[in-house]
Amino acid sequence: MECFGKNYAMAHRLRYVTSAVEHQSSKSQVYAHPIIFGLLVFFLVLFPLYLSAQILGNELTTSSSKARKAYLNAEKFFSELNFSDAEKQLQRALKYDPSFIEAWLLLGEMKNEQGAALEAIAAYQYAIGIDSMFFPPVFGILGKVQLDEGFFAQASSNLKVYYSLPDLRPEVRAQLKQLIEKADFAENLVKNPYDIRMVNISSAINTVEDEYVNSLRLDGSFMLLTRKFKGEDENVFIESFFTSSLNDSIWSQSLPFEVPWKSRGNMGALTFSPDGKTLYFAGCGWHEGFGSCDLYSSKLEKGSWSDPVNMGKTVNTNSWDSQPTITPDGKELYFVSNRSGGYGGSDIWKVMLLEDNQWSKPINLGAKVNTSGNEMSPFIHPDGKTLYFSSDKLPGLGGSDLFVSRLDKAARWSKPENLGVPVNSIDDEMNLIVDASGMKAYISSNKISGFGGYDIFTFTLPDEFRPEAVSYVKAVITDAISSQSLEADFKLILLSNNEIIATGKSSLEDGSLLAVLISGNDYALHIQKEGYLFHSENFSLKEYSQSEPFLLDIRLQPVERGSKVVLKNVFFELNKAEILSESTEELLMITQFLKKNADLIVELGGHTDSTGPEALNEDLSFKRAEAVKKFFIKQGIDSDRVLIRGFGSKIPIADNITEEGRALNRRTELNVIGFK
Template sequence: MYRSVIILMFCLLIGFASNAQKKYSIKSKKAIKNYEMASEAYRQMDNSEALKYLDGAIEQSPDFIEAWLFKADVLHEMGKTELEIEAYLGAINIDGDFFSNVHFNLGNAYLKMGEYQKALTKYQDFLALPNNSGRNQILAQKRLETCRFAIKSIANPVDFKPVNLGGNVNSEFDEYWPSLTADEKLLVFTRLLSGEKEGAEVKIKRQEDFYASQRNDSLWMPAEPLSLVINTEKNEGAQSITADGKYMYFTACDRAGGYGRCDIYYSVKEGNVWSEPINVGKPINSKDWEAQPSICADGRELYFVSNRKSGKGKMDIWHSRLIETLKDGKQRWTQPANLSINTTDNEMSPFIHAGNQYLVFSSDGLTGMGGYDLFKTERDSDGKWSDPENLGYPINTFNDEIGLVINAKGNKAYFSSNRLKGKGKDIFSFVMPGNLQPQSVSWLKGNVLDAKSKNPVAASLLLIDLMSNDTITQIKSDQTDGSYLLCLPSDREYIFSAEADDYLFYSKHFEMLNDQEKLNPQQLNIHLDRIEKGKEIVLRNVFFDIDSWDILSKSEIELTRLYNLLLTYPKLKIEIAGHTDDTGTENYNLKLSNNRAKAVCDYLIIKGIDETRLSFKGYGALYPIADNETEEGRSLNRRTEFKVVENQ
């Protein structure tokens, strides 16, 4: 495209000169001959040869302005921006009015180098010229805004002290696209391998593969290839993993059975083994280009980049929700929705934070420092994304910044760069400035085990917001070892439950409200009891008003779970037991606990459970499970339980 523009410019220059009744601005036949030889070399795509002839033309006729302009454009195409600037200045020194776009092009070159004040001046010079209209005028206005934003940002930098992750992660090859688990114990990244040896010879080869590093305390261990099942002789890259590290979504191109040139695939980890990758399929993948997935913490929402024609711009960010996972492992997703933050240009590298409300992405269509900048946007309770906010200088620079992830706590970011001290493109981390941090997310991890045998149990784990009844997280524990990890966003109250066939469910209450200790990561091993006579379960999410047996509405989720258990196992008979702490008289506590147990029974009967399957009893403060000397202990003693009476 750019080459066609240059050739068109030659025609315009020749036309301009012809109007003055001469083909070129100089008369030297030798200089003109060199210029035309340069044109032929350029058409043959030999830029080096073209530059040699252009230098000859300029040496023979230093005022040959067309040669200076041609040289600048060839240098632009070769990415030699500093020399490109010198060539444009050479043309302007001869005649600044000869070709008005020279000021616009020079402004672009200064912008690419981060010379914002000089770029601003050249855009102003371009806009001040008469008869300027069209696309370049619009772009110059936009880039003036970029220069002003950049100058202001440099004067007000954000705190940014990047740290190289070191030789166990970074190598002589390029490393990029980091992704990590919520507990920051596993880092997965893409490595670009090249120049590998094959026998006695060095075979020039460029191949993207996945590598992983485990963290031991504060030290990242030597990175190793992630999986021979996933890594192939072709390229794999731009991966994203769920908070527990059990699911990975990634980009692969030109695969057999693909829908377009590049598709999104996923693999599942059981124990230490990754499954054969599966194409996510329609409607996410299409005949267009789909890449750069970002999976949310529990794997139920996916963000990705596509150039599908129904979007707003060139590359857009899209969003889809998981409907179900079928028995063969394939997934069904909703029709992707185009995000409101997309522009008519390019949006890339989405990253959804563990709290599922904070999105980082790159854009060259929003006001920034030039090229691609990193932005953040936050989703409100209605699902609407806020206006994007630039992450600021020097996180963003005149270079392209693409790809950044943030840990669950929200205080540390990981990214790759070749503009900092390293071996090519390396992975770095830095402390996220306070005003840019997402809401902190804690995590809960452990193993789900059979209470008697201690064998692992593949259980369904649910985290539900008590206030909204929304399911925040829905995952399964690993069937090989029972392990799980899920995120706990702050400032909420949760029900957490574990369920498995032929087992009594487990439930727990989490209140992540203004208590720093509760915001710390937690370890919780869950021991599930099989449905057997005499087994007891505490209903930790059944709540009553103080000194009352009126069931609070937020108990609905827990009681529905008990109701469903009774429906699933029609021969199951249970006793509901009420317990209190030791405050109050014995008679009062017995009456209160008995009425609370009865209220639960009545609820189940109204829902349709046969009353012959239910009994109730209040035990007052007779059977404490914690010390009544503390408020925390008394709170644990105030509880409702059920016991299996019969299951035949």
């Protein structure tokens, strides 16, 4: 075959290649090493056509006996992995004959083996410059090295030269096509970078060691990170975990993240639930584990992290299971595993929390997201449908790139989008965290000037990669009289179907609670604590998108005469007394409150805005209070415990000029008036 090179004088050293490719059995003779396992290692897999081509001639291209002798010595040293002496002999050969093609080819391969890619590229280019068709596969070798080093345009050009040659096997041509497409795709990314400014997050967090961002609380005020540093043995790295808080836009000095059970064994891939009260992580080599690494969870209870719980054999396997990320409602957990049944090395899977509070069998995210390579470091945004992750197989710049995929209404993942330059590079980018607003992203990088090693940077995420902006409610629960922080039960409800989205307790330390609110929905928040009157809030995001949080100071009133509360999630038909279905969950909650406080006597007061005749307003307000009383009676509450009044528009709590004010004035109140 003429395209192989009519006088490839090293061809006699290729006689071992065919058997190596076809039988994968014995090693080659000493002089075959640099060609079989060196220069042509890439083409043993991709381009076997040329390796089994007709062997032509046994003479080297040099006429210099001194060059030939030095070259043969270089081959011997190379086969012994003695690169230093091999290079000396090659340089001597090239001194005697600068046009000695085989010497340039071997020098290129040796430099490639040593990781000196730029010198390897130069050597291959010298060989091509002497005789481009002496050994055509060098175009493929050169193109692959250039592709790995980020010289995408040059890589594409050289790969296309090789692709254009006749008699390539179909599978070889297909593989070349993939490489060319990868080079062209990467070149397009490089030519169209995003205007992104990476900002080092803080010297209070970043050090001369390596820092990696793990998790960010929903309100963006608390960060969990990993710090990696050398131990006493410099070949052993130690990972420790730290936290930092954001106060007045300044990150506090990072502090060790301590758990009372750290002696249990190695742990990693730590992440918080959005409210920061549940910790998910991988425990590796733990005695009760099912595989090399298992998924565990721990809850923050009374200021301390509870003993971790293995997520069970339904979730964990005898393989590697790690890198968890949880949806804001705590009902879906995404993670990475190299278990059987996937598409490649490591895939992204998810489990769902069932009605019996057990996790479902793991579900693979499918071929849209997972590939024959490795998908890693998933992060599910608080919107519950935007997934960021890394992949070393999807089209990118090299190594592992970061991607985004979105879940549509039919529960299908979209084709992943590469986050482009400068977020991605020819190196490995492994993880990305995006805040609730969807605008600010956090990444770990060593490519930007920092304090040393990998630092954590933040940047504004381009519009096309942003998730749906979410809001959140952040409340502090206190005693209305003493102002003491209270640990109270809360429940967040989706009003469209009365689905319970989140439950939990406010913090014992400061009375705080945190819950996500997704645009396009209306929510009810119920707060209860024994000995106190219940409290409810309404968040209406159905008609508009809001990313600004709801910050509330909620003061619970002790159950005593005169305490009262607005029923903010009791709704009626327009100008009628028919209760809407969205009111059901709140009315049931009040029913339970009345049953627990069986000696309580309450008054329901109906109120309207000032629109329309006052006589009609008083009648409507009375009938609405009466409708609520009838609901309670149907649920088993004694009629004589619930009094009703209709106040019309006589007791406004806001103006009657704006729609917002009128909406506040239209309300039903519950007032404690006595005890039986």
